[in-house]
Amino acid sequence: MRDKINSIQIQAENDLSDCSTIEDIENLRVKFLGKKGQITLLYQNIKDVAPEDRPQMGQFINDLKQKITSAIVNVKDRIEKNILQKRLEQEAIDVTLPGRSSGFGKIHPLAKTMRSVIKIFQSIGFSVAQGPEVETEYYNFDALNIPSYHPARDMQDTFFLENGKLLRTHTSPVQIRVMENRTPPVRIIAPGRVYRNEAINARSYCLFHQVEGFYVDSSVTFSELKGVLGYFAKELFGEDSKIRIRPSFFPFTEPSLECDVSCFLCSGKGCRVCKKTGWLEILGAGMIHPAVLRSVGYDSSQVQGYAFGMGIERITMLLYGINDIRLFFENDLRFLSQF
Numbered sequence: 001m002r003d004k005i006n007s008i009q010i011q012a013e014n015d016l017s018d019c020s021t022i023e024d025i026e027n028l029r030v031k032f033l034g035k036k037g038q039i040t041l042l043y044q045n046i047k048d049v050a051p052e053d054r055p056q057m058g059q060f061i062n063d064l065k066q067k068i069t070s071a072i073v074n075v076k077d078r079i080e081k082n083i084l085q086k087r088l089e090q091e092a093i094d095v096t097l098p099g100r101s102s103g104f105g106k107i108h109p110l111a112k113t114m115r116s117v118i119k120i121f122q123s124i125g126f127s128v129a130q131g132p133e134v135e136t137e138y139y140n141f142d143a144l145n146i147p148s149y150h151p152a153r154d155m156q157d158t159f160f161l162e163n164g165k166l167l168r169t170h171t172s173p174v175q176i177r178v179m180e181n182r183t184p185p186v187r188i189i190a191p192g193r194v195y196r197n198e199a200i201n202a203r204s205y206c207l208f209h210q211v212e213g214f215y216v217d218s219s220v221t222f223s224e225l226k227g228v229l230g231y232f233a234k235e236l237f238g239e240d241s242k243i244r245i246r247p248s249f250f251p252f253t254e255p256s257l258e259c260d261v262s263c264f265l266c267s268g269k270g271c272r273v274c275k276k277t278g279w280l281e282i283l284g285a286g287m288i289h290p291a292v293l294r295s296v297g298y299d300s301s302q303v304q305g306y307a308f309g310m311g312i313e314r315i316t317m318l319l320y321g322i323n324d325i326r327l328f329f330e331n332d333l334r335f336l337s338q339f
């Protein structure tokens with residue numbers, strides 16, 4: 001029995017020195033200390049020893065078990081430290097390396113124009129209002145003096161929704177929503193998205209942005225409208241800009257006009273962008289139709305107003321010489337990072 005204990009001790013020492021992985025150690029533990037391990041077997045064999053020698057043998061086996069157990073802990077500890085050391089070396093981070101820059105975002109060209117336009121009107125007393133993009137026929141058409149039988153409804157191709165509502169085709173319904181809730185004077189600018197069911201090409205897209213403006217008070221005149229539009233053109237397109245107004249038709253204004261700005265590329269001499277005319281069309285406007293004022297409960301004999309509406313895509317295309325409206329919506333960084 002004594003020899004057996006010694007030889008197990010030698011074997012354990014040899015095996016331990018061969019261990020290089022956690023798995024090796026675990027196998028070793030099973031081999032010596034497991035249920036059928038060599039030490040366990042020694043305890044079972046103790047019954048074959050003469051009774052008077054048993055306590056001493058028991059003591060030997062206990063000592064050996066103790067040695068192997070603590071050796072396993074030590075070797076395991078060493079292996080784990082090695083593994084950790086290797087990992088730390090592999091995953092080492094050089095904190096002195098320069099960081100990777102994530103690049104700066106840019107403001108979308110449409111947002112830039114939108115902000116400039118809003119700022120110009122805010123500087124002369126307009127405040128910003130917004131309305132829903134999902135509208136009713138009443139706000140988008142009827143209240144704006146466009147009854148269902150009126151051919152003007154076909155001027156704007158509409159996306160109708162299943163719930164009987166529609167996607168607003170212009171920002172003009174915000175006029176109605178604001179006036180319904182306020183008494184004159186109201187001086188409002190209403191920026192937002194609008195939708196049209198049109199074929200998509202370089203000139204038109206199914207969604208775009210407008211800025212609507214209107215002013216209602218007890219003595220608003222056509223010449224004030226002219227003055228405001230002239231001021232706006234100079235602020236946005238440059239001090240030398242001039243405006244020209246032409247008669248037009250919108251159901252919600254009477255009289256109605258379209259406003260051109262002198263071409264800022266050729267200073268009015270005539271070029272490719274202004275199609276040799278020297279003028280660029282930038283917005284529609286007019287004096288608010290009395291029927292519109294009446295639809296919100298205003299007394300059209302006591303108050304008047306003017307209104308105007310402009311397309312932000314068109315103005316941005318003119319400002320930057322962009323020839324395809326789809327570029328605004330493709331989110332191509334090569335395009336967007338130029339602004």
Ligand code: DAH
Pocket residue numbers: 169170171172212213250252253283284285286307308309310
């Ligand atoms: N709502 C018109 C459109 O989308 C634009 C417009 C024209 C708005 C004249 C106005 C206006 O307020 O007075 O075509």
